[in-house]
Amino acid sequence: MITGKHLSLSRRLLIGLVIVSFAYWAVVIVLSIRDNADELNELYDIHLSHSALALLRVTSPNANQPVAGDGTAGSPTVDQIFDQWPDLPKRTSTPAVPSDVTGPPAKAFVVSKNVEYGKRLIYQAWRNDGHLLYRSVNAPNWAMTDQLGFSDTLDANNQGWRHYSIWDRKHQVHVIVSEPHKVRSQQVNSITLNSISPIALGLPILIWLLWFSIKRGLIPLKTLSQEIASRKPDSLTLLDESKTPKEIRPIVLALNHLLQRMAQALESERRFTDNAAHELRTPLAAIQAQLSAVKVAQTETERLLAIGQLQFGIEKSIRLVGQMLTLARLDPEQSLPDAAPLDMGDVTQATCAELAPLTLPRDQTIELSVEPHLPPLVGNADMLAILLRNLLDNAIRYTPSGGHINIDVCRTPAGLQLTVSDDGPGIPAEQRERVFERFYRLAKQEQPGTGLGLAICRRIAQLHDAQIVLTEGPGKRGVSAIVTFALSSSHSHTADECH
Template identity: 40%
Template sequence: MRPSLRRRLLWMISLAVLLAWGATALFTYFDARQQIGEMLDAHLAQSAGLIATQMTHELDNEAGQTVPRQNKQESKIAFQVWDRRAALRLRSANAPQARMSEQDAGFSDATIDGTRWRIFSRWDESGRYAVQVGERLELRRELAQSVASHLLHPLAVALPVLAILIWIAVNAGLLPLGAVAHQVQRRAPDNLMPLGEREVPQEVAPLVQALNTLFARLRATFEQERRFTADAAHELRTPLAAVKTQAQVALAASSGDERQRALSNVVLGVDRATHLVEQLLILARLDPQANLPGAVPVALPDLAASCIAEQAQSAYDQGVELALESAEKAIVLGDPTLLSVLLRNLIDNAIRYSPAASEVEVSITRASGVIRLRVADNGPGIPERERDRVFDRFYRVSGPAEEGSGLGLSIVKRIADLHHASICLSQGTGGRGLAVAVSFPAMAD
C-alpha cells in the first residue's frame, strides 16, 4: 500500500490525543487520590472527635460493648474506644479485639488481618478514653480509580468521533496541496512557467518554490539544448555542403589531377566534420555534469608529456616545435580523461594558429598552493575586446584564415569549471600570439 499523508496525520494526531487523554487520566488519578486521602483523613478526625464528645454521656460501665453494623459499607470503617487501663470499652462490629494502632494520637497506617488500614487516634477531653477510627486504604484507591475510569469511559465514544473530525480537518487542510497537484497535472508539457505563490499556504510554499526552481532549471536546460541543436545543425551544414560540392567536382572532373584535388578536399571536409562532431559529443557529455565523482590525483607534467607526444606529428606537419617545462611536483585532483581533453584542445589550437618555424610552449608551475598550466603560441592572438567571448560556443575570432569549430575553448572552460580552476587569456611570449593559463588548486603534499 502506498504511504498516505492523510492516514499518517490521522494516526499521529489520534495517538497524540490518546496519549494526552491518558496522561490527563493518570494525573487525575494521583491528584484525586491525594485529595480523597486528605478529605477522608479529615473525615476520620471529625468522626473520632464526635465519638470522643458523645461517649462520656452514653458509655456505661460494661466493657467490650459492640455497636452492630447497619450498612454493608460499614465493613470498610471501624472504631475502638479504650480506657486508661487498656480495656476495650466500645468497638464497631468489624473492629478487632486488639488495638488497631499502638499510636495514641494522630494518623498512622497499620495492617490488620492482611488488610491495610488508615487510623486516626485521639484522647477525649477528659483524657480518660482513647478513640481510634480507621478505614481501609483500598477505599481511597477505589475512589481515585473510579474518578479516573469515569474520565476514560467517554474516550471509547469520543476517539472514533474525534478521528472522523480529524480526517475531515486533514482533508480540508490538504486541499491547497491537491490544488497545486491539479494545477501541475493540467499543464501542457511545454509549459514551464512558474506556479503562482500568492495564495499558497505557508506550509506548501517551499514545495511550490522548489517546483518553480526546477521549472527554471528545465527552461534553461531546454533552451540551452535548443540553441545547441540549432548551432550544431548550422555548423554541420557548412562542412557537409563543402564535402558535397567537392564530391560533385570530383564526379565532373575531366582529368585525373582535378579529380584527385577534389577528392583530397573531400577528405579534408570529412576531417573537419569529424572534428566538429567529436567536439559536440564532448560538450554533450560535459553539460549534465555538476561535479567529478571519480576524481583522482593526476600528475600534470606526465599528462602534458603524453598529450605533446600525441600532437607531435601534427606539429611537425605544421612546422611547429613543441616545448615542455614543468615543476617536479604538480599534482591536481581531477579526471585524467577530461584533463587530457583540455590539454589536447589547448595544444591543438596553439599548433593550428601558429606560423611555421615557430614554437608552442607548454609550462607547468607551482606557487602558493596553485598549479598553473600555460600554453603559449606565436600566432595572431586574440584581441582583448574579444577575449571574454571566445568561450562562447561556435564563436570564432575574426581574421585568422585557419578554420576551427569554435568549440575548443568552450570545452576547455567547461572542464576547468568542473575542476574548480580559473582561466586567464593574455599575450604570448614577447607580446605576440596567445597564452592560455589554467590555474588549478594544488593537492597537499
C-alpha cells in the same frame, strides 16, 4: 497490508497525534487519580477523627446528658447519636482540641450526610477497666484495635479496616471508630471511572477532529501536487512560492531551482542543435558538390582534384562531428567525473609527444618547460588532455612555418598554471572573449576550423574550477592561452612565479 513505510503523511500525523494525546491524557489521569486518592484518604481520616471526638464528647462523664449504652446490639449508629445531639456540631466546631481529650488537633467537625457511609462506620466505647460501654450494631464485642491514633488491620475475612482510637484526658473512656478500606476503594474507582468516561466517550470525536484538521492543513500540499501533476512535459514555468506555507516553501524553491536548471539545459541543447544543424549543413553540401564533381570529371587531373577536395570535406566533417560530440558530453551541468590526483607535467608531456609530428611539415619548434616537483592536481586526465590538445592544435595551425610554440607548466601564487603561447597573427583584444563562444570564428580566417575548440577548453576548465584567459603572446606577437588551476592551501603557499 500497508506498512509504516507506505503510510500516507496524513495517516502518519493522525497516528502520531492520537498516540501523543493518549499518552498525555493517561499521565494526566494517573496523576489526577493519585492526587484525588490522597485527598480522599485525608478527608476520610479527618472524618474518622472527628467522629471519634464527637463520640468521646457524647460519652464523656463531664457531658450534661450522656448517651446511655450497655454494649448491646441495640446501640445507636453514629448518625443517630448526631440526631440526638442537635447542638453537637456547635459544641465541637472549634479546631482546638478540648482540654479533656488527648489526640491530634482536629479540624471543624461536619456531620456526614452520606447515609450509606454512616452505616459503614462502626464504633466502640470502652471503659478503662475493659468494660464495653456501647458499640454500633455491626461492631464486635472485642476491641477492634489496641493502637492509639490511626491504624490498619485485617479481620477474619481478610478485609482491611481503618481505625482511629482516642482516650479522654482522664483516661477513663476509650473510643474507637472504624471503617472498611473498600469504602475508600469504591470512591477511588468511582473517581477513576468519572475521569476516564468523558475521554473514552469523546475519543471518536477527538480522532475525527484530528483527522479533519490534518486534512485541512495538508490542502496546500495536495494543491501543489495537483498543479505539478497537471503540467505538460514542456512547461517549465516557475511555481508560485508566495502562496505556499512556510514548511512547503523549501520544496517549492528547490523545484523552481530545478526547473530553472532544466530550462537552461534545454535552451542550451536547443541552441546547440540549431547551431550544429547550421554548421553541418555547409560541409555536407560541400561534400555533395564535390561528389558530383568527381562524377563529372573529364580528365584524371580533374578527378584527382575533386577527390582531394572531397577527402578534405569529409575530414572537416569528421572533425566537426567529433568536436560537437565532445562538447555535448561536457555541456550538461554535471560534476567532474573520475577525478583523481594526477601530475600535470606528465599529462602535458604525453600530449606534446602526441602532437609533435604535426609540427614537422611546418618546420615549427615546440619548447616545453615543466617545473620539477609540481604538487598533484585533482582532475580528469582525459579531459585535461583534450583541453591541452585543443590549445596546442590551435597554436600549431595558426603559427606560421618556422614559428615557435612555448608550453609552460609551473606554480604561481594563484595556483598551478598552464600556458600555451605562439607567435602567430594573434587575436584582437576586443574578440578574445567572443572566441570562447560556440561556432564563433574570426573574420577572414584562412585556417579550417569548427569554432568549438576554445568552447570545449572553457567547459573543461569550468569542470576543474579553473580559469582560462587569452592574452597577447611573448614579444607582443601571437596569443598566450593561460589556464590557472586552484591548489589547496598546503601547496599554494610555496608557489613561485612562472618563468
